[in-house]
Amino acid sequence: MSVPETPAEAVARFAADWESALRGDRPEPPALGHYVPDGSEARLAVLTDLVRVDLRQRWHRTGAGKRILEYGKEFPEVAASPQFVELVCEEFLVSRRYRPVDLDAFTADYPEELAAAIRERLTGAEPMAAARLPDHIETGRRLDDFDLLTDLGGDAASRVFLARQRSMQRLVAVRVQADADGDAPRVAQLDHQYIVRVFDQRRIEDGGKPLRLLYMQYLPGGAASGVLERLREQGTREGGELLLKSVDAAMESRGEIRPTDSRVRAEIAELSWPETIAWVGRRLALALDYAERHGVQHHDIRPDNVLFTVEGVPKLADFALGPLHPGYGDIRCAAAKDIEALAYYSPERLAALLDPAARVPDTRSDIYSLGVLLWEMLTGATPFDDTHAVAAADVGPDDLTDLMLRRRAGVPESALAALPADTPPALRRVLLECLDPDPARRWQTGAELAGQLDVCLDARARDLVDPPPTSLRHRARGWLLPIAVLCVLVPNALASLYNVRLNQRLIIDRLSDADQHRFDLVVLVNNAVAFPLAALLLVWLCRRPLAVPLRLARGHVYTPAELARARADTLTMGDRGVWVPFGMWVLAGIGWPLALAGSGVSLPPSTFAHFFAAQIVCALIALAYPFFLITVYAVRSLYPQLLVRGGIGPADGRQLWALARRSNFYLAVAASVPLVGAASATFVSASDLESVLVPVRWLSVGGILAFVITYWLFRLLEADLQALVRVIPRGAR
Template identity: 55%
Template structure:
C-alpha cells in the first residue's frame, strides 16, 4: 500500500471520527479519492469500506453498495467488489435480521460468489466462537502437566485454568522465548481477533495450533496467522510454498504423506508427532484481506516454518477419533492478575498506596520463581501514588486499550480480574478479547457458559440479554460498565453491588434477574467502603461508568481514559471536582453577576477618568449652550452604546450562560454543543474586553463628530485630547476584566462542561492558546500607566496642573492593578496547563 493510499484512507477515517464527535455531516468520499492515479481504484475501495462500516453503525445513515456503484461506477471493476457486498450483508445483519436469500436477490449476478464467501466466513466464525467440547478433548487438557512437550513448546509451569481452558508457562523452542500457552477443548475463541490488536495494554497473541484426528486419518497440525483467517486442513502432496499476491497471512499445512502419526510408547507416556521438514505456507483471509495486522505473529510463523522439525513429543493426547486441544500461545506476563491485586487490597492497608499493587505483582513473580526488576521508573512512579491514584492509573490504561480495540471493531464483554494481567513492572494488560468481536455472528449466549466470577462484572444489558436473547446486543458501553465495576472493587476491596449468591444451573435465570435488580438500585450502599483519600473526581468517574442507562455512561474508552487522567493530576482534579465547601463550587451559577461586576468596575473607573480629563480640558472652556449640546450628545451615545454592547456580550456568551445551568438540571446536549460551549467559555474573557474596547474607540470618533454636526465649534486640538483620553479608557477596559473573568470561568464554569466527556485535542489546543493569550493581556495591563503618562504629553504645559491629579491616580492605580493582574495571570496559567496535561494525546 503506497503512502498516498494510506494517507488518504487514514485522513478519511479520522475525519469520520471527528464528524461523529462534533455532530457534523460525514466526510465526502470524493474529497479523498486521488484523480488519475494508478492507485485510485484501490484507494476508492478502501474509502468505501470505511464509509460503509461507519454509516451502518449509525441509525439512518446506512448506504448500500448499489448506491456506491451508481456514484462511482468504476468500483464494480475492483477485485474486492464482492468483498464490499459481503461486508454490506454483515453490517446490515448486525442492525436487523436479514435472510441471506433475501439479500442475494439484490445482487443476483453475484449470488453464487457471495454465498460462497459468506458461507466460508460463517463456518470459520462458528469454529472460532466455540467448538463443542468432547469428553476426550476435556480429558486431554486435564491430563496436561509441566514437563511435557507439545509440538514446539516445553511446558514449564501451570499458570491456572478457567472456562477457556488451562494456561501454562512454556518455552517456545524455535524462537527461544517464554510464552503463555493456553489449551482449550473447543470453547475458546480463536486468536485472530486478538492477533490484530497491537497495543501496549493488550496481551499480545502470537498464533495458534489446532490438532485434529478422525477414524481414518492421523492427526495433523494446522496453524493460521492473521486477524481473520480460520485454521484449515490442507491435503497437498508437495511441500511447496504457495502465497497469494499480497503475502499477508501464513498457514502451516501438513501433507498427508508426512502427516503426524501418534505412536504410543510402551509406558503410555509419550507420543510422537512427525511433521514435514518444509511445511507448506499459504495465505487465507476471508473477504480477501490484503494486509496482516498481526505482524509479530506473521514473523514468528515464517521463522517456525523455516525451522527443521523432524519429531515432536506430545503427552496426554486422546486416541484417534477425538477432538484434540487447541493451543494458543501469547505474550507471557509474570506479574499475575488483578485477582492477586484484589487479595492484597483486602489484606493490606490502603494507606500503602501503589506499593500495594507492587506487592501483589512481586508475590505473583515470587511464586513463579521470577526476579523483580531493578531500577524501574514505572515501579517508582507507581510507588509514589496513593491507592485511589493507583486505581486511576491502572484504569486509565485499560480504558485506552478498550478504546483502541473498539476502533478496530473488537469488544471484550468479559472484563474480570483474571483477564487483567500485569507485567513485572506493574503495567496492566487486557487479555481474552477473542471471545467477542464487534459484528461477529455470535450464537445465543448460554446460561451454563457464564462463570460466577464473570457474572458479577456483567453490565445490565448483558444480564438482560442472558434473560432474553431478543434483547439489544450490548455495545462498547457494556465494557465501560464492567471496567467500572472492576475499578470500584480495586478501590474499595468490595464490589459496588451486593450480588446474590451464585445459583446452581437450574436457578440461573433467578441469579441473572437478581443481579440485574441489584444493579438498578445503584451503588449508594457501597459508598462506605471508599478510602478516605478518594478524590471526588474518581468517585464521579466511576459512578458515571455504572449508570444503568448505557447512553448516560462514558461513550467510549477514550472519554473514560481522559477522565481518569484528570484524576491523576491533583490540580486538575481539584479544578474539575472542587470541594462543595470551596469558593469555586459555591460560586457556580454566579456567572452573569460576576461578569457584570468584572466588566462594569473597570469601565466605570475609566469613565470617571475620562470625565475628569474632559471636564478640565474641554467642557469648562465651552459656552453654556455648547456644554448642554456636549451632554446631549454624550447621553445619546451612552444610551445606544451600552445596550448594544450588553446585548452583543450576552449573545456571544449565550452557551456558557445556559449550557452549564441546564446541565445541572438534567438536560442532555450533543458532543458538538458541549465542545462549542467549552470553546466559548474560554473565549469569554476576550469578548468581555474587546467589545468595550471597540466601543471606546468608536465613541472617540463618533462623539466629536456628533458635537461638530450639532454646531459646536471645537477648539484646535480638542479632538486629539478627546481621542487620547478614549484610548487610555479603552486600554483600561481591555486589560483588567480579562483575568478575573477567566479565573472564574476556568474554575467554576469550564469544569462543569469538561466532566461531560468528549474532550480531545481541540480542547487541549484551546487551553494552551488561552495560556498564551494571557501574556498579551498582561502586557496591556502593564501599559496602562504608561499610556496615561503618554497622553499627558499632548497637554499644553499651562494645562498640566489641571490633569496631574487624574494622571497620578491612573498611574498608581494602574501599577496596583498590574500586580493583581500578574497574580491572577500566574494562577490562570497554572490552572490551564493542569487541565491541558490531563487531556491525553492518543495515536491509534
C-alpha cells in the same frame, strides 16, 4: 492507463473500507456491489469472499447481519454456487456469537434437501453444554510446539499455561481452549502497549477432540485478582506500594527474579491508592479505545483478565476470545460457565442473556465492566451486593434479572460510603459515570475515560474540575451571570470615573452653562444607546458559556458537537467581553465630539485631541483588566463543567494553547496603561497640566497596582491552562 484491480486487491479494499466504517471514518458501510469485478473469471470467487467479509462486519457493527438468502437474491450466482451451503453454515456460526440460534429454526427457510445438507454440515456445531478440556491437559505435557510448564489458571473449558515454545525458544502464555469459537485472527492484529500481545493460534486434535492453542505474551506480574486478594488480606492501603508488592509476590511464586527499580516503579510508589487506581484505569481505558478503533471489543473484563508486567504496568488479556452467548440459548449454561464474571456484567449485557432479541452490548458495556473492576480495586468490593447470585450453584433467569435490576438502580449509598476517605471527588465522579445504568450517559469511548482519569492524576487539574463543595470556586458556579457582569463592569466603571474627572477639568468646567447642558444631553443620549447595545451584544456573544453550564446542571443533554462549541466559546469569552467595550470607547472618542459639534457646542481642536486620548486610555483599561478577570473565572468555574461531559480531544488542547498565547498580548496591554496615561499628559499645555495632575497620578498609581494584580492572574491562568492541557487527549495512542 490504470492497471486493473486484482481480485485480491478488491477484497482487501472492501475489507479496509469496512474497517473505516467501523472506526467512524466513513458515514455508511461500503456497498458490496461496487467491489465485484464485471465479467471476470474470478467473479464468483471474489463475490464469495466479499459476502463473507460483509456478513461478519455487519454482525459486528450492529449485532444483526444480512441473511445469505438476501445475498442470493441480490446476486443470483451466489445462490447457484457450490459454496452456497458453506456460506449458510458460516452465517450460522457467525450469528450464534451474537444471538442464541436454534438449528431447526435456522434451516426452516430453506428447501428440505438443502436444509438437510446444512444440518449435516453443522452436526455437532451447536453445543448443548459447555465444552470441556480433556482431563489429561496438564503441566508436563507437550502440545504441538509447546511444553506446558506451569498452570496459570482457568476453567473446565479453557486453561492458561506458562509454556516454552520450542521453535522460537521463548516463554509464552498458552491458552488451551476446547471451544474453538472466537475472534483470534482479529485479536492477533492488536499491537498496543496496554494489551497482552497475541502471537498466533493453532488448531490441533487431542484424543479426537478439537483444541485451539492461543499463544501470547507472558506477563509474570500476576493479575488484578492477586492485587485484590492482597488488598483484602491487609485491610490497609499503602498506595502504589501495594500494587508493586502484589507484582513482586506473583513473580516470587513463579520463581522469577524481582526487577531492579525503574522509573515506572518509582512513579507508582509515589501514588496514593486512589491515584494508583486512576493510573491503572487510564491505561486499560486506552487499551479499550485502541481495540475499539480496530473493530474488537472485550466483553469479559474482570480481575483475571488484567495482567501486570514486572514494572506494574497493566495489560488487558482475552479480547473477544469467546462467544457472547456461550450457552446458545441456555441461560444457566451461559451464566454458569463463570459465575464470578457476572459481577462485572453491564445491565445491557445481562439483558442480552435474558432476551435473545436484545441489542448486542458495545464498547460502553466494556466501560461499565472496567468501572466495576476499578471500583473493586479501590474499595476491595464491587459496588453491588451480588453475594446471593454468585454463590448460587445454578444461576437461572430470576438471578440474572435480580443482578440486572440492581445495576439499573444505580450505585447504592452503602457502596458510596465504602469509598476511601482520600478518594478525590474527580475519581468518584468518573467511576459513577462509568457505572451509569444508561449507556448513553456513560463515557462513550475509552479515550474519553482515559482523559477523565488523567484529570484524577493531576492534582491541579482535578482541583479545577472537581473543586471541594465548600470552596469559593464551587460556590461561584451558581453566580455565573452576576460575576460575569462584575468582571466587565468594575474595570469599565473605574475607567469611566477617570474619564469623567479628566473631562470635567479639561472641557466641561470651561463651557458655558448652555454648552454644559448640551454636553450633558449628548452624554445621556449616547449612553442610553451605547450601554444597552453593548450589553445585548455581550450577552449574545457569550450566550453559550452563560447558558450551557446552567442547563447541564438541570439535566439537559447536549450533543458532543454542541458541547465542543460551548467549550470553544468559553475560552473566547474573555476576548468577547473586552473587545466590545473597547470598540465602544473608541467609537465614543470619535462620535461624542462630532455629536457635540453637531449640537452647537464649539470646541477648539486641542480639546478634541485631549478627549480622544482620554478615550483611548479608557479603551485600554477596558481591554486589559476585564480580560483576565473574565478568563480566569471562565477557566476555573465554567470550562471544567464542560470538560467533565466528555468528547474532548486535540482540538480542545489547541484552543487552550491559543488562549495561553493570547493572554501574553493582554498582559502587555495592561502594562502599557499607566505609560499611555502618563504619555497623554505630555500633550496637555503647561497651564492645564496642574488641573490634570491628580487624575493622571491616580491612573499611574492605580495602573501599577492593577498590573500587579493582572500579572498574578496571568500566572494563575497560565498554570491552570497548563494543567488542563496535560489532561486533554492528544489523539489516538
